[in-house]
Amino acid sequence: MSNEQISLSAEYCRQRQARVCKLMEQLPVDRAIFVTHENIQYLTGFRPHRLMQAAVCIEATGECVLAAPNEEPADASVDQCVTFEAQWHCTLRQEQQQSALTALVEACGHLQSSIAVEGSVTGLHLSPTTLNSEHVIDLEPDLWQLRRKKDxxxxxxxxxxxxxxxxxxxxxxxxxxxxxxxxxxxxxxxxxxxxxxxxxxxxxxxxxxxxxxxxxxxxxxxxxxxxxxxxxxxxxxxxxxxxxxxxxxxxxxxxxxxxxxxxxxxxxxxxxxxxxxxxxxxxxxxxxxxxxxxxxxxxxxxxxxxxxxxxxxxxxxxxxxxxxxxxxxxxxxxxxxxxxxxxxxxxxxxxxxxxxxxxxxxxxxxxxxx
Known part of the structure; x- marks a missing residue:
């Protein structure tokens, strides 16, 4: 077996983003934010290093924005990528998630409506106040079902x-x-x-x-x-x-x-x-x-x-x-x-x-x- 490196394809990542948009329309919500490594990879093809955080926003319009640690990755299927400092002078920051979400919200703009998140990791950083939204909805169980069918x-x-x-x-x-x-x-x-x-x-x-x-x-x-x-x-x-x-x-x-x-x-x-x-x-x-x-x-x-x-x-x-x-x-x-x-x-x-x-x-x- 060849050990040539393989990755998720841009075409299928875009198809998975489109499925999330259909799900958002059914809920309905205007924006979905993801912070877990597996869902970020599933949707964009980019998997952060295990000690680094990232965040992804999918808008109801279909636009996908990634906040990546330190530098823009070459293999992310997104419309826009912003970066944040996951390390200071080579030291890993423990508040990476907060920094990732701050960069993401700044790039996407304020939203005074409903937003979907992964419920299992919802905390203060993903609160309605932080995300400038009136309502926060748990999208995670629905995404688990989407992930069942393997591309x-x-x-x-x-x-x-x-x-x-x-x-x-x-x-x-x-x-x-x-x-x-x-x-x-x-x-x-x-x-x-x-x-x-x-x-x-x-x-x-x-x-x-x-x-x-x-x-x-x-x-x-x-x-x-x-x-x-x-x-x-x-x-x-x-x-x-x-x-x-x-x-x-x-x-x-x-x-x-x-x-x-x-x-x-x-x-x-x-x-x-x-x-x-x-x-x-x-x-x-x-x-x-x-x-x-x-x-x-x-x-x-x-x-x-x-x-x-x-x-x-x-x-x-x-x-x-x-x-x-x-x-x-x-x-x-x-x-x-x-x-x-x-x-x-x-x-x-x-x-x-x-x-x-x-x-x-x-x-x-x-x-x-x-």
Whole structure:
């Protein structure tokens, strides 16, 4: 796989801005302001450094204005860009958001009407007084729904992140054996992912523990007969992958471990046969739970999966706590698992899928074998 750098396209960024404008018309609001890194990237193609802030304004007219840290980026799909000082004499300022919003409001002008913001990050800097508006409306839940349908440029980013996991599993297959330390596995897998990404990762995630359902790597050696769960969530330029494989440390899985593996694979096969637009995620979870309970009731104790993209856990939720339905364009994971002491300590297998008009496309191709 080439590690040539890829980014979101200007064409699709403009299309996403237009969808936000349609949403603003329905609410209705005259202006929308965004400050979270993922939404700024989704709409403009520009992702600020993790320690720097930025802000974006979309007007009802369609005009898009960006307040960027320090200097104007070369890859932002906007109509106007203003800058603010995120650093003074190389020191990061802690009041960056306030400065970004001040620069943005000065560029856009005063607005004595309604404005939409991301409710989860609304604070004093985004108050009606600061924004010179009569009403502030939370646009975030609606934007989460817009982000479900992945555009082609987003899928390209996700496929690169999934390519990182493929390289990580190849490396894991080569190095996992009795006596290898969890930290060594983590370090070597990180290096394999960076080789594919061609640059530092936005995130690495998730689970790197042996003889455990999951957790960060420990200073612990893998032992003969144990199973090593690797739930990997590298992010390439903000876009996540999230898939899991389980490896037999001695490469000789016990009969009970293989029996559990077969039950989990059957659930994944059921998911691939069943999912299409309109299918209930809750009902799919219930069906998977019943299948895994045949191995041992209660041995599957977490969600069946979730959407992913610019955030590790997005809609749709394959989880009884939500009542979602699958829609065309969703990227989601399916991650059935079984966990008992006799399995030392469990098996989880996770695939990534894209919902198509009549089914799913599997995005992950590394073998499932223990």
């Amino acid at each position: 082609l440029d987003e899928l390209q980013m996700i496929r690169r992140a999934i390519g990182c996991t493929d390289a990580m599993y190849h490396r894991a297959r080569e190095i996992i054996e009795p006596g290898i330390n969890e930290l060594e596995v983590y370090n070597q897998l990180h290096a394999a992912a960076v080789e594919v990404a061609g640059e530092p990762l936005t995130a690495l995630g998730n689970d790197f523990q042996c003889a455990s359902p999951g957790g960060p790597p420990r200073n612990r050696d893998a032992r003969d007969g144990e199973l090593f769960i690797l739930d990997l969530g590298p992010a390439y330029r903000g876009y996540y992958a999230d898939n899991c494989r389980t490896f037999s440390v001695n490469k000789r899985p016990m009969d009970k471990q293989y029996e559990a593996w077969e039950a989990i694979v059957a659930v994944l096969e059921m998911v691939e046969r069943t999912v299409k637009p309109g299918v209930s995620c809750r009902e799919l979870f219930t069906q998977a739970q019943a299948m895994l309970d045949e191995f041992r009731p209660g041995a599957f104790f977490h969600h069946l999966g979730h959407g992913f993209g610019l955030f590790p856990h997005e809609a749709p939720h394959l989880n009884p706590k939500w009542d979602d339905t699958f829609a065309e364009g969703d990227c989601f994971t399916a991650e059935p698992g079984l966990y008992t002491d006799e399995l030392k300590a469990g098996i989880r297998l996770e695939q990534n899928y894209l919902v198509t008009s009549d089914g799913v496309e599997r995005l992950t191709n590394f073998p499932l074998e223990l």
